[in-house]
Amino acid sequence: MNMPHTDLRNVRRPIDQANGLGNAHYIDPAIFAEERQAVLFNNWPGLATASDVPEIGDAVPLTFLGMPLLVLRDKSGQVRVFQNTCRHRGMILVDAPRKIEGAIRCPYHSWCYSTEGRLVSTPHVGGPGQNTHQGIDRDLLGLVEIRSHVWMDVIWINISGTAPPFEQANADLISRWAEFDKPLHHGGADSRFQLSVNCNWKLAVENYCESYHLPWVHPGLNSYSRLEDHYNIETPGEYSGQGTLVYRQLTDDDGAKFPDFADLSAKWDTAAEYVTAYPNVLLGVHRDHTFAIILVPDGPEKTTENIHLYYAASTTDPELRARNTDQWKQVFEEDIFVVEGMQRGRHAVQFDGGRFSPAMDGPTHMFHDWVASQLETHRAVPCAI
Structure with missing residues (x-):
């Protein structure tokens, strides 16, 4: 498989000697895909705002760089971000903004999840009328939660899960604007x-x-x-x-x-x-x-x-x-x-x-x-x- 490659040496020189990122970083789909992982998924990009889900149960589906995500405010009032896919067959769970009154129900086979992401119901999974099966451990099949943090009302996400904690990665800016932490x-x-x-x-x-x-x-x-x-x-x-x-x-x-x-x-x-x-x-x-x-x-x-x-x-x-x-x-x-x-x-x-x-x-x-x-x-x- 051919890996994308661009020469970054000139970019990293002192400013009076440096060139900017080359054309490929703005027009090449292969470089865009590389930056999707290296620059965006591996760090803390902003996704949405907490004001997009102001009340308990509010849920908004979003697509970020091709990835289906679900932003919601759980029953305790915490903003969460999940992959918007059922753990059964990968069906999209929520296809339009709405209020989750009870559980998040998959429209395909009716598997249900709490607003905290727990798998709480698997109807007929063991056969007609059998809602459990020894091969299906609900505790292991909750929604995939995306690491998230709210600051300045922005919902920041780390999709790879490998970035330092948000407060560490952005410590200087948080300190600089501490007066606006209200x-x-x-x-x-x-x-x-x-x-x-x-x-x-x-x-x-x-x-x-x-x-x-x-x-x-x-x-x-x-x-x-x-x-x-x-x-x-x-x-x-x-x-x-x-x-x-x-x-x-x-x-x-x-x-x-x-x-x-x-x-x-x-x-x-x-x-x-x-x-x-x-x-x-x-x-x-x-x-x-x-x-x-x-x-x-x-x-x-x-x-x-x-x-x-x-x-x-x-x-x-x-x-x-x-x-x-x-x-x-x-x-x-x-x-x-x-x-x-x-x-x-x-x-x-x-x-x-x-x-x-x-x-x-x-x-x-x-x-x-x-x-x-x-x-x-x-x-x-x-x-x-």
Whole structure:
């Protein structure tokens, strides 16, 4: 079997000597499959939000990189993620969002599972009227649970089960934003939206990491939060991004604003920060709201961006919320032509991955270097795929 291979040596050089990841990392299905395991399954990607399953029994089926998953809130209120497949014949258990009132019942042969994943019923498994069989040990046939963790309302998953604990893998970012470790109130239906973009998911990360493009791509934003007001954020192995020293709160016609998060340090009176928590979650924090963008790779050249906005209070002015959503949607939509243009550019066969500005592209280079490190580790394992 031919294994995918790309030369990563230039990517891992110091920024003033490095090239970016080569074209294959954006257009080649074989490399996409390799990164699926090495970069996404082996780490802690974001899948969804806890607000997607707000009440006990809520269940939402999702497909992540071709894998059928089920997110639900069990009877104790804990958010869980399972493979959305029956342990009997692999049938999909839940095919649309719904409330689980009792057990999760397979529509094929009616095997039933608790919301904690235990196999609780196997009708006729031993023959007509015989609901048990010595060869079927229910204790060993519960749903396959995917390791998960909720932070900043994002549901993070480790499909391989081999990553360090989430709190260890993301210790620096959790500490950096400890002041936001408090209840985040999802704004509701008017505070979530989805964008579909024709690009590899990594290009959305790379664009988000840097402020270099602000004057030309986001002139409205740059008019008050200028390029020179921004700073790079770089923590190898965990996250990278940008911050601004000038954050302007949104106000309504009477001058009212969203309430602030309680007990924030003075830094946040004027600052805001935007980072990518590797591999695929784009986060933003401000004194009065936060957001999370979960990038869902739909193939080498397609990505879905699921955007969620959060506030310090459970009740906020709906008109102001809608204006905030529209404002961010405009900013994120302004980036679409850039990431799609870079995607088309990756079909230029002599493009060498590009170079980085040593002053401005540090966060993006750090992400490239991290992706390359994950691939090198993966390739070092015999027969890795």
